Amino acid sequence: xxxxxxxxxxxxxxxxxxxxxxxxxxxxxxxxxxxxxxxxxxxxxxxxxxxxxxxxxxxxxxxxxxxxxxxxxxxxxxxxxxxxxxxxxxxxxxxxxxxxxxxxxxxxxxxxxxxxxxxxxxxxxxxxxxxxxxxxxxxxxxxxxxxxxxxxxxxxxxxxxxxxxxxxxxxxxxxxxxxxxxxxxxxxxxxxxxxxxxxxxxxxxxxxxxxxxxxxxxxxxxxxxxxxxxxxxxxxxxxxxxxxxxxxxxxxxxxxxxxxxxxxxxxxxxxx
Numbered sequence: 521x522x523x524x525x526x527x528x529x530x531x532x533x534x535x536x537x538x539x540x541x542x543x544x545x546x547x548x549x550x551x552x553x554x555x556x557x558x559x560x561x562x563x564x565x566x567x568x569x570x571x572x573x574x575x576x577x578x579x580x581x582x583x584x585x586x587x588x589x590x591x592x593x594x595x596x597x598x599x600x601x602x603x604x605x606x607x608x609x610x611x612x613x614x615x616x617x618x619x620x621x622x623x624x625x626x627x628x629x630x631x632x633x634x635x636x637x638x639x640x641x642x643x644x645x646x647x648x649x650x651x652x653x654x655x656x657x658x659x660x661x662x663x664x665x666x667x668x669x670x671x672x673x674x675x676x677x678x679x680x681x682x683x684x685x686x687x688x689x690x691x692x693x694x695x696x697x698x699x700x701x702x703x704x705x706x707x708x709x710x711x712x713x714x715x716x717x718x719x720x721x722x723x724x725x726x727x728x729x730x731x732x733x734x735x736x737x738x739x740x741x742x743x744x745x746x747x748x749x750x751x752x753x754x755x756x757x758x759x760x761x762x763x764x765x766x767x768x769x770x771x772x773x774x775x776x777x778x779x780x781x782x783x784x785x786x787x788x789x790x791x792x
Contacts (some may be wrong), residue, residue, distance in 0.1 A: 568686050
């Protein structure tokens with residue numbers, strides 16, 4: 521590093537809701553939004569922010585690594601050879617890999633597709649059990665790659681963490697799904713996920729797909745804004761002071777919401 525350089529650390533919002541989220545909010549201009557919008561930054565810790573220029577609520581969801589390939593027998597990150605898209609027609613499962621080569625495993629976007637397709641075709645029920653009584657589903661038979669009941673259980677819990685964060689923060693904000701004008705999906709994995717399938721299994725709020733915007737690495741964009749502009753740094757620092765941090769585990773009915781979130785169904789559109 522150039523010895524005369526200035527080093528700047530972005531402002532923190534709350535426990536496990538860090539400066540990367542402040543950078544996200546700066547990138548999407550959350551402090552300028554008139555209508556209610558939602559930011560979902562998907563990762564091992566998924567962050568959810570709901571609000572507009574007048575009020576913002578934020579929470580961190582401990583989703584774990586399942587959708588990044590961890591705890592999944594044939595899971596892997598989004599590298600060449602990872603199954604990134606899945607369709608099922610009858611008994612045939614068609615997989616597309618990153619780079620177009622032979623399958624080496626399955627990454628997050630492929631897992632979301634596979635879960636949604638198993639539900640769509642009736643091969644898996646809402647609690648994640650295979651309807652034919654099997655203990656696994658071969659998605660790449662030639663390679664012997666399968667999705668097991670243990671894999672589905674890990675994915676259900678990871679998905680439910682994302683579900684709970686969105687559900688609880690939206691309910692606390694007092695905004696039904698119909699009030700959401702835009703849902704911003706941030707993060708590398710989220711940039712490649714099939715939105716229809718993510719909604720179908722309850723991974724993100726059940727809103728019209730034309731209201732979902734993939735914003736990629738918004739944290740990097742926001743960090744760039746902060747580094748290049750003192751005014752943007754000031755905006756970020758003032759903005760975080762107004763954000764209410766929601767601790768999900770203190771929600772009285774958290775367990776009931778978590779159990780509901782483990783089901784592979786779309787999220788309800790109201791939060792009564």
